Amino acid sequence: MAFLRKKIYACAGYNTVALGTGRKEFNPKKPRPGIEHYIKEAGLGAIEQIRNPENIDEGVIGNFIAERFCRQGNLGGFFPFVHPTFQYKPCIRVEGACDSGGLALVTSVKTILSDLADVVLCIGVEVQNTVKALYGADYLAAAGWYSGERKDGHAYFFPDKFSERAGAYMKKFGELKTREAMAQWYVNAIENARKNPKAQEYHNNNPDLFNTAMTKPDPNTFCEFLNVYDCSKVSDGASALIFASEEGLKKIGVDKKDAVEIVAFAQVQDNITTPPPDLTKLTTCEVAARRAYERAGIKPEDLSVLEVHDCFTIAGIMAIEAAGFAGHGEGADFVREGKTRSDGIIPTNTTGGLIGYGHPTGATGVRQAVDIVHQLLGKAGDCQVKIDPKRPYGMLSSMGGNDKTVVVMIFKKSE
């Protein structure tokens, strides 16, 4: 059996602004829109791009931990609030930490593969500015193993996990080049975000990004090997995308030229109770990418655009290696040499990535898909990169926890 036994398409992508520090309209002391606002804005943003919303069959929403940030569960219940078409239709919320959005993508696709639905609205959402960062760090630490890791863990649990990785990478492959590559990753992220009006770093006008990013880490207040610029920010945001079979596209009145095809995906799980086998690489991401390439029958060089999960700059560098663009330990040079820039060999995170656009955790996987779809359709605005007809593919890699839950999805421009 072929991996995908029928054609599935993605269309009608929509991202909200990623709100948080850095955005001019963000004021931590003033009330802000709640999670339902984001779900509705993103959901309607997608629905308004199709002709027949009544033909949407199901809703899937990815969210990590609204129970804690917003004291809100049962998120499937917001689909009928977004649009009456969902009343009494199947809706579900999926969770896999920061890969919740990624899981929402594959759940949508699988639902269509099951023949139970032709059209699925897929949303991802997270609202995180409801608490200060140190309390948010508690909530996000749930992506690790609570009873096995949290007590001995750092106040900023996940930044520290990736600080450990950065330290190990530096030790093995060279401190300065790694540090510079991390700084360059930050520069690329902000430069791309400046072209994306929805990005949290859109208003960033720092004239000296590289030196800012080279700020020496302070283990007394934060992490040993990461500074705050190495980290994605705390963000509120949502994204939405519609998945449809060929039949489904017709039902909702979307032309194939306005949709992209899903050619493969891989959903890979590692054991949350075991430490990473190698701190210097993202093993699970690598397995997922390899599997997706095999299923799609393509190689890294067939991609025109890439989205990786740069929750931290070091994760971005390792994700480039995991995606097969650089050998183990060569990712730092690859990034330093500008090969991941929008005008580089493989334009990566062209709208800012998690560091530049922002990281509303449960929304991120969906946001990555929306941006890949926009790139392949030539609708990426100022962020648009060249899509070579000989390399019509785009890929996203979305990660939850410390390389534990991974989704990779490959898209292709329709004929």
Add this chain to the structure above:
Amino acid sequence: MNLDERLQDVSVIGAAGKMGSGIAALISQEMLRLKLENPEKIYRLNLIDVNMSGLDGLRDYLRSQFLRTAEKTIVVLRKKYKDRADLVENAEIVDAYVNDGMKLLNFSTDLLTAKNSHLVFEAIIEDEKTKIKTYKALKKLVSKETFFLTNTSSIPIGYLDEKSGLDGRLIGYHFYNPPVVQKLVEVICAPQTKEELKGLASELGRRLRKTLVPANDISGFIGNGHFMRDGLFALDEVLRLKGKYKFYGAIYIMNRVSQDFLLRPMGIFQLIDYVGIDVFQCILKVMRTHLKDKTLKHKLIDKMIKAGIRGGQYSDGSQKDGFLKYDKNRPVGIYDLKNGEYFMITDEWKNKIDKQIGPLPEGFAPWKALLGDKNKDEKLKNHFRTLKQMNTMGAELALKYLKRTKEIAESLVKQKVANSADDVNAVLTNGFYWLYGPINEYV
């Protein structure tokens, strides 16, 4: 008895006041640090004030300060609580820290509560009779080893010590407002102040991460020695200008010149309001008496007090009306002595008077922008250089003020209030948040 032992039982008298609450916040954090290191020992901070409702406010304030520290130092705090298996999340550790801190505190309206303290901070009203009376009462309660640190900003320490019969157990330890923010502590020793107390005061300053500047035991010390005379100069200028610009116009001009043209954190009249016109008057009186200097008085200050306008702050920290009227801590009006009411500032009036003051020097950057600027010194030089080339009322007044400020500072060194120009500059930059010391090369 070393500092750690003395910190096991401490009292703050006047704890609900502006300065007392800040001192309580600083000391409580140090005591909590010791408590976490020595869980078996008992620590007690007695917070004593005659104002009962003020103590309720103090409880909230200290809780918020513990919370703030816990949140800021959570990375280190997790390690301190590593042996508490029940505390896992940051939020749980923050709560534990706040609770542990609150457990140290003992709120009271009774001076008797201080009886076991070996260290007493006094931050009551700036009135020598009240202070002496309090010290005399305390002396009877506490052990002979107890040391006293007074937050007086003007009364000579030797005089207080002698009148209270403290035998060298008193030192001047003058925090600046607000104590948790301002880096400066002016330390004033009397000739009889015990060496052990001097050593202890320095050690405490290091622990509280304060910049200690020694001042000699002359009324007003460095801080008020400068501030009072600086304020008097501005008041004299108001008298000179009021004929042409009216009283409120003159207040506006001098306030704006001192803030924008001299690049201070706030204008001189806003500062007097912040301190309190009544406090300003009271300190002038103390200094006038002890220094036997009749010039330390101003009729405009007396008239304001007579009119019932006192400035100062509400217990929530917001500004009471004084020379200026405030809306959310921003000046919106100016007191009109003649009519006994506030003149409300309109855009039209402001534009007109600003025009008369003249423009700011080209390339002007406000105090706040320069504060963290790496090229601050160069920019200050340019600012004052440009000012000198401008032929406007604002520039002229600013340069005159700059010159007078320097003279005041230099006379403090000459009269041996301060040991050096650096000490005066340190007080103004650390205690008043000036960008530059008054003894400078700009004039």
